Amino acid sequence: MVYFLFGLWIDSDITLPTAGSIFLMRPSVDVVIREGMTPDQLEQRLSPTSEAFGEEGKLLFSVPTIGRFLIEDGRRITYQKDPDLTESESIRLFLLGSCMGALLQQRGVIVLHGNAVSMDGKTCSIFVGDSGAGKSTMAAWHYRKGSLILADDVVAIVFNEAGDPMVIPSFPQIKLWQASADLLGISTDGLKRVRPQDEKYSLPIMAQFCRSTLPILEVVEILKEPGQVKSYTGVEKLGLLQLHSYRYSFLGLMGIQNAYLAGLVRLAGKVLVRSCERVKI
Numbered sequence: 001m002v003y004f005l006f007g008l009w010i011d012s013d014i015t016l017p018t019a020g021s022i023f024l025m026r027p028s029v030d031v032v033i034r035e036g037m038t039p040d041q042l043e044q045r046l047s048p049t050s051e052a053f054g055e056e057g058k059l060l061f062s063v064p065t066i067g068r069f070l071i072e073d074g075r076r077i078t079y080q081k082d083p084d085l086t087e088s089e090s091i092r093l094f095l096l097g098s099c100m101g102a103l104l105q106q107r108g109v110i111v112l113h114g115n116a117v118s119m120d121g122k123t124c125s126i127f128v129g130d131s132g133a134g135k136s137t138m139a140a141w142h143y144r145k146g147s148l149i150l151a152d153d154v155v156a157i158v159f160n161e162a163g164d165p166m167v168i169p170s171f172p173q174i175k176l177w178q179a180s181a182d183l184l185g186i187s188t189d190g191l192k193r194v195r196p197q198d199e200k201y202s203l204p205i206m207a208q209f210c211r212s213t214l215p216i217l218e219v220v221e222i223l224k225e226p227g228q229v230k231s232y233t234g235v236e237k238l239g240l241l242q243l244h245s246y247r248y249s250f251l252g253l254m255g256i257q258n259a260y261l262a263g264l265v266r267l268a269g270k271v272l273v274r275s276c277e278r279v280k281i
Helices: 090-107 137-143 180-185 233-241 249-254 255-268
Strands: 002-005 007-011 031-035 051-055 057-065 069-074 076-081 112-117 125-126 148-159 165-168 173-178 199-205 214-225 272-277
Touching: 051 249, 057 090, 057 249, 069 090, 076 090, 090 112, 090 148, 090 249, 112 214, 112 255, 125 137, 137 148, 137 173, 137 180, 148 173, 148 255, 173 180, 180 199, 214 233, 233 255, 233 272, 249 255
Parallel strands: 007 031, 031 076, 125 214, 214 272
Antiparallel strands: 002 007, 051 057, 057 069, 069 076, 112 125, 112 148, 148 165, 165 214, 173 199
16 A cells, blocks of 8 residues: 655555555655565664664664564665564554654654644644653643644654745654553543553544644653753754654664754754643643
8 A cells, every 4th residue: 555644655565554545556656665574784783782783874673572674765664573473563663663763864854753733733833852751641632622733753854945844744643651541531442552562552633633744833842850941042952952853873873963963953043942841630
């Protein structure tokens, strides 16, 4: 099937969540996802104990008990399942997360680890934060209040002709832990688990999924612990955008760190960056 996600036509042999599927091959497919054999390693290793490798335009990483993934030139993802893996949810999770993040970066896209929400349908806010800070909970809280969702976990940013940063819509779902769903009064009955062994669920948001690319109003860091809410400026602003870039350590492996950093400098000069406390229900 061919899907449209992140502004790209993607021909995938594994089912992907989307606002609409195209069943005939388009002549201008941007990305191909296929199961196949992958190499054991590439030229450069992230660290002596890491299972992430790279070389110019390529990234290879392994996930124990799940499989190995190769992302090439912003155009192709190859996945090799672990022989004992019997479900596809885990493969899909990494295809739409780390793989898609790296592929977009290879295409020159800035990728932040967060959630993009539009309260007015005209602009969007990006919520970033450390693991467990409540990014998806914040997005789901705004969703419950009628806001539109552009992206969950992987936020793709490009610049329009005027030089303004824009968020490209991803796909219509929010991933929620059971505890967050309980906090927000969202029933998980009938929802699919992101992975069979995790109490984390895919919440479909078709009616409130924003299908339009929107300009960025602000980037908001959610504070995991109560602290001083502030606005960031200068080098501090750039550092925060770097900190919350998706898998920033992979960029050097792919030979694109300098170009990506230049994009972050451009983004920092265009957006408001501030912090806020996590949502209280």
